[in-house]
Amino acid sequence: MAPDPTAPHPIVVHGNAILPNGPSLPKDASGTNYILIRTLDELTEENLKVLMDHKVDLLWKLGDNVSLCKYLPSDLKKLQSLGFVESALVYDESLKVRSGLKNGNAEDAVNISVVLFDFDLATTTRITNRIKTELNPDIIKGLDGVINFKTVRKNLAQIAKHDEVRAIEENLAIGTHNNVSAVIMGVGRSNEAAFTNKYPRIAALTGAGSVIAICDTGVDTNHAAFAGHGTVVHRAKYGPFTDDDVDGHGTHVAATALGRTASAGGTFLNITGIAPGAGLYAQKFLLLSNQENVDLYNKYSLFDEPAKDHAGSANIHSNSWGPTVHQDSNQPVYGAHDAQQLDRAAHDNPNVLYIFSAGNDGEVTAPAAQIGSYASAKNVLTVGACYSQRPIKAMTIHNVNYKERYDTAGAVSNPDRVAPFSSKGPPLPAGNNEQRVKPDVIAPGASILSARSSTCRPEILTKHLQASGDVPADANQFLFMSGTSMAAPAVAGMAALLREALRSNDNKIAAVPPESITSALLKAIIINSAGTLLGFPETRQGYGRVNMEKALTIVREGWFYSGEYGFMGNPIEIERFFPVATGVAHNQVQFPPNQRNLKVAMVYIDNDGMAIQDQIKLIVHARTGTQGAADRVELGMDPKTNVQQAFLINLAVGQRFTIRAQRAGGYRGSTYFAFAWYCG
Numbered sequence: 001m002a003p004d005p006t007a008p009h010p011i012v013v014h015g016n017a018i019l020p021n022g023p024s025l026p027k028d029a030s031g032t033n034y035i036l037i038r039t040l041d042e043l044t045e046e047n048l049k050v051l052m053d054h055k056v057d058l059l060w061k062l063g064d065n066v067s068l069c070k071y072l073p074s075d076l077k078k079l080q081s082l083g084f085v086e087s088a089l090v091y092d093e094s095l096k097v098r099s100g101l102k103n104g105n106a107e108d109a110v111n112i113s114v115v116l117f118d119f120d121l122a123t124t125t126r127i128t129n130r131i132k133t134e135l136n137p138d139i140i141k142g143l144d145g146v147i148n149f150k151t152v153r154k155n156l157a158q159i160a161k162h163d164e165v166r167a168i169e170e171n172l173a174i175g176t177h178n179n180v181s182a183v184i185m186g187v188g189r190s191n192e193a194a195f196t197n198k199y200p201r202i203a204a205l206t207g208a209g210s211v212i213a214i215c216d217t218g219v220d221t222n223h224a225a226f227a228g229h230g231t232v233v234h235r236a237k238y239g240p241f242t243d244d245d246v247d248g249h250g251t252h253v254a255a256t257a258l259g260r261t262a263s264a265g266g267t268f269l270n271i272t273g274i275a276p277g278a279g280l281y282a283q284k285f286l287l288l289s290n291q292e293n294v295d296l297y298n299k300y301s302l303f304d305e306p307a308k309d310h311a312g313s314a315n316i317h318s319n320s321w322g323p324t325v326h327q328d329s330n331q332p333v334y335g336a337h338d339a340q341q342l343d344r345a346a347h348d349n350p351n352v353l354y355i356f357s358a359g360n361d362g363e364v365t366a367p368a369a370q371i372g373s374y375a376s377a378k379n380v381l382t383v384g385a386c387y388s389q390r391p392i393k394a395m396t397i398h399n400v401n402y403k404e405r406y407d408t409a410g411a412v413s414n415p416d417r418v419a420p421f422s423s424k425g426p427p428l429p430a431g432n433n434e435q436r437v438k439p440d441v442i443a444p445g446a447s448i449l450s451a452r453s454s455t456c457r458p459e460i461l462t463k464h465l466q467a468s469g470d471v472p473a474d475a476n477q478f479l480f481m482s483g484t485s486m487a488a489p490a491v492a493g494m495a496a497l498l499r500e501a502l503r504s505n506d507n508k509i510a511a512v513p514p515e516s517i518t519s520a521l522l523k524a525i526i527i528n529s530a531g532t533l534l535g536f537p538e539t540r541q542g543y544g545r546v547n548m549e550k551a552l553t554i555v556r557e558g559w560f561y562s563g564e565y566g567f568m569g570n571p572i573e574i575e576r577f578f579p580v581a582t583g584v585a586h587n588q589v590q591f592p593p594n595q596r597n598l599k600v601a602m603v604y605i606d607n608d609g610m611a612i613q614d615q616i617k618l619i620v621h622a623r624t625g626t627q628g629a630a631d632r633v634e635l636g637m638d639p640k641t642n643v644q645q646a647f648l649i650n651l652a653v654g655q656r657f658t659i660r661a662q663r664a665g666g667y668r669g670s671t672y673f674a675f676a677w678y679c680g
Contacts, residue, residue, distance in 0.1 A: 011036060011064075013066075014094045015100065015333075021087070029073070029092070031161050033071065033163060034117065036080075036089050037069055038065055039065045039067075042065060047084050055071065060674060062611055092414070093161050098167070107154065108153045111150050112583065113338075114127075118145060124144065130162070133439040137150060141298070142298075144300045169336060169338075172323040174321055176217065177321055202549065207493060210496035214281070214283065217247040218245035218453075219250050220251045223452075224375065236282070237281075244453070251456075252451060252452070254282070256486055257494070258277075259273035259276060259451055274495035285302060298526060303345035304345045306352075318355045318492035318579045320357045324359070324360075334609075341608075342377040347608060350519060353492075358423045358439040362419070371424065372427055384440045387419055387444070388445075389414075416534075418541050435641070439542040439547065440541050441541075442542065444490065448480065452479040480600070489629055497552075502555055521560060522600045530550075543645065560677070564671070571661065571663070573663055574658065578582055578656075578658060596652070596679070600647075602675050604674070615663065616646040616661050617639040617644075620660075661673055
């Protein structure tokens, strides 16, 4: 028998399905302050006003036209009678526990994060104390609406009965995602006169005026790459850790981003980070990279504190860690305790660009996609890895020797190839037809030479050296490492260079004040200047390999626009002309006749939540003739992602084009957005 198309279809929350008219569901909301509403279509501005009149406070969109709402009245029938509402039901406790956590023996121990509706200290403390009384866990930490502790599986249903609890998720073990790269990226950070002469504006940039937070295993700031030049503005550590770096991972990634010139001996001279003029905010919350860490520290504070530390606030936050995906395990989800906390911090701190490594699990075949957790956050710039140009003696990640497996055709030394270890997207969707691109970009992450911590434990150093197979002449100061861990800080350094360029008076438009340089603007420029590598799908490389030369062209030519899209605001549209095709003056750009193409990206900082909360649509028009002439083409992109890109080809010299941001649904509030376009 064919299914009844008029029958209500299940609502799925945290992997749990429930029928809106299920007989076990309460008929009113007298026992809870939280409900689910499914609408027949995407919410309109008028729909939202009607819900507000009925005392409904929309909290998060969950996908498939389902919203999680706060609702103090008890009458659900009033809501169900609204013409645009398909169903209104209580937020049942059976939906709160992530479905994967329910599988297993009742006495199994599980590390969990209990996520509350409210983030305030009073509520967090009250529920933490209540759980202490009920369950008496050995260690329990509650902060900013997230409570982390270890319990047994049979207790999960009891915890879910608390109305203040929004979600119960597994607190996954995390570990790290363990110049040549500068040249590949178009930064050319070296003393070579040829690069300086060809790209003087890039060579002059150092990242001055930016502070990069490196959140990792610590930083050995006594290293020559850091000592004596005042880059360290702050240290923060979370856990019973000392200030040193006994693992070496954090020191390596920090020097990749912003280390000053130092020599590794032999042929490796003048080893310099991407942004040697940037300041360092050193955060230590991991002890070792070669073991999985179950961390009980609330991640919102981890991301938020560097932005709020007025002694040296960070405006770029680089992270090279996350959960490891094993063969035949589950793809990590966008969790309320991890990725959502990161998206909330990014929305609360719009002038901080958060960067995460994609992970090193690309060789896993099941699940077919591995990117999840923090790296799947909407507002983060997720970085995968390509190879570098450096000949590789060995490269071992997760016990796989990539030199032996892939170097028969020289692939390991080819930066035009995505590294096989780089984790693949897409992230798990938040409903039908909602799919974001991850990774966002890729950068060199194979055999990267950078600083070695002087306090690295001997047994760990041995593993690092065995994995790389290559030892610089000055092995006491430097070492090679590979992984998306190395790619992410390189892009963090690139972002610092762009921040410096945006503040410069050497551009065609006025210098951008620091408070107007948002993460949306930096992300739009980096994504839209990236170049696609042939032969690799979007799931491996995102929008392509980063390219500083093109990114700086966008900045110098003023090919960007950023602003704030107000709550229920009108569409925002700008009009520009395709540049002239000839000329060599500073204010002109040369294009071969067959390359008059336009590439446009829009990025906005979405409110936290797995699904897109503030649906804003990118629309690009190419016009002919004078004002008011008919459009030649209009491209309207998918509003169910907060990164959108459009292409127009074969534009005429002087042809008008318009770029518009237009709200297409979702009304959580105002948000920052940016356009970046490239003509070439």
